[in-house]
Amino acid sequence: MAAFIHNIATIVPEHFYKQEFLRNRMKEYIGNGKTSQRIIHRIYSKSGINKRHTVINDFDKNGSARFFFEKDGSLNTPSTGTRNKYYTQKAKELFVATARKTIQQSSSISKEDITHVITVSCTGFFAPEPGFEIIKKLDLSASTQRFHLGFMGCFAAFPAMKMAKSFAESNSNANILVVCLELCSIHLQNSTSPDNLISASVFGDGAAGMLINHTKPKQNGYELNQFSTSIADGSEQDMAWSIGDTGFDMVLSSYVPDIIESNLPQALAPLLANYQLKPEQIKHWAIHPGGRAILDKVEQSYSLDESQLASSRATLAEYGNMSSATILFVLDDLLKRPETEKDETVLAMAFGPGLTMESSLLTKITQR
Template sequence: MPQEGAREVLKRHFGDDRLLQRLVHRLYSQSGIETRYTVVPDFVFSAAGAAGEPVGGGAFYDAHSATYKAPSTKVRNDLYTAAARPLFKAAAERVLEATPGLGARDITHVVTVSCTGFFAPGPDYFLVKDLCLHPHVQRFHLGFMGCYAAFPALKMARAFCQADPEAVVLVVCAELCTLHMQLGSDLDRLLAGSVFADGAAAALVSARAPQGGEAFELSAFATTLTPVGEADMAWSVGDEGFDIVLSSYVPDILEANIASAVAPLLGAMGLSQAEVQHWGVHPGGRAILDKVEKGLALPAGALAPSREVLRDYGNMSSATVLFVLQKIAARAESGERVCAMAFGPGLTVESGLLTKA
């Protein structure tokens, strides 16, 4: 889904409202995003760039009138149920292919993560079926936590491996954010519609020594709540999809609080910021990256992997930071440290310190 094309289609949707058209143009043009991906067939574009048109023909977009529709939450969740299962499976298969020495039959635990839909039996159950895992594999699902949820999942996985050195934990995050695109004149909805995308990513966590491929040691984790921001980022179930609150104040709140949020993580390991070689920041949006960079006084280019993921994929909620870590893994040298973080409702700041194996 080309960002330029999505911008022009949305401007046409708002007809003669020049104020909204200018706002849409600014939000999409300054987003730092070039491409996003979607499972919604209607949103597949006929061509790249600004000249493309969504194909439409379904419940989300009418190509004849060039207007977006407002399908019910059930319609959206039915598509989630159909599309999420193959995405969870594909992400899991990819990480298994990229991890020498570990196979599907080695997996002892499955942790799935998603905040964009519901069904039961859930994705944890179907991963056991689709990957032919042992039926006694322990299964867990983290739902409705938001963009930071990969960190609780990795913390759970590390705890399982600390308790049982033979454990092999499969963590899979899959988010279908574009299912919940909603239109309106309020800034929160327009901002969310300009950045969120669909995607899936996976990780294998084990106490066993890596036998090849890219790997990190999960050295430490931390979590905190910012003093303000509870009303500035929220996620609830509405009649026409999930309703998001994504205030334009979020970047400023993060700038003011990010240094104090990260300090306990580094302090627990006896490290200073200067001893961290890489920064894996969840690219919730271009302004968030700019403000975190400023709040931590990071050098120019320190967030290049995050900005690349934002450019090429947009904000895929919980899966996004795993995309960032994959890019860093390909560039980091053995022994180099990564400070990773993501943000979500609350405002919650989850962070982790990783060391390249």
């Protein structure tokens, strides 16, 4: 039995800042010397990002909230508890809004049809978990099954899709709602360490949802064909995510793009072999835009043309890296682009702590 994504919906917080503005704010408040200011200027200017959204509105001196920046202009360092409390407040609202939008945009699945809710997030915690909030606020059936994938990082949408695919294939009545949400901006660190500076330059906030079942969609969607998981040996220290006293601490080594590049062949080999595909036969590459250098490495490794990574680069430019939600923004952008061939092949891939590389082959289904 097959499994299909029926539609994808995305939501971002109303507040957003241009990358140039954030660069200058970071140079003003984080850069404590000419060297760190030069580093900040370079990584922000070369990021491939135009703007990022956030639930925090006091990056602007006229903002009303006082989370990072005090009224006197000094920089505050909130505790992990303070950050998680704010996450809980904002995440509950956005999880529900994203779930509602996802269902409303479906032409074939209503809220009464939902049998499973899978939620994904790595930027905060609360219990009952987000699925409970969605079921309560959307008045879904109390018997709806709930699952939460937490603290997995940027690749977590893939385990969620695999879980949903399994449910859909084993139960013809299953209709699965998946919502990925990340509020990365609440974990900004007052630090000039390279890892923290790189993290601060790319991460933003956003959420995305999708509906999955075993029937072919009546609107534009995807067929979930096959998944593959790979771990880059000896790379655990190059990408990691831990809980500190002042928020979550991200380890994001500058070697990550090179590690991904060297491990691409082994990560993609199972998918290509099982479908007897060569890389040049893949129409679209929906690559998680963890950073501009990652996209550049993938493009160079497989001699891709500009159009094949267009959705990934567009997502990076408009939103930055929103961790687990980002790949759904990429797939949503791709779904809205004109189809040149029937049933185009899509290779989707994301990377996260481990260094874990998750990939999938999908078929883009467009209603003609």
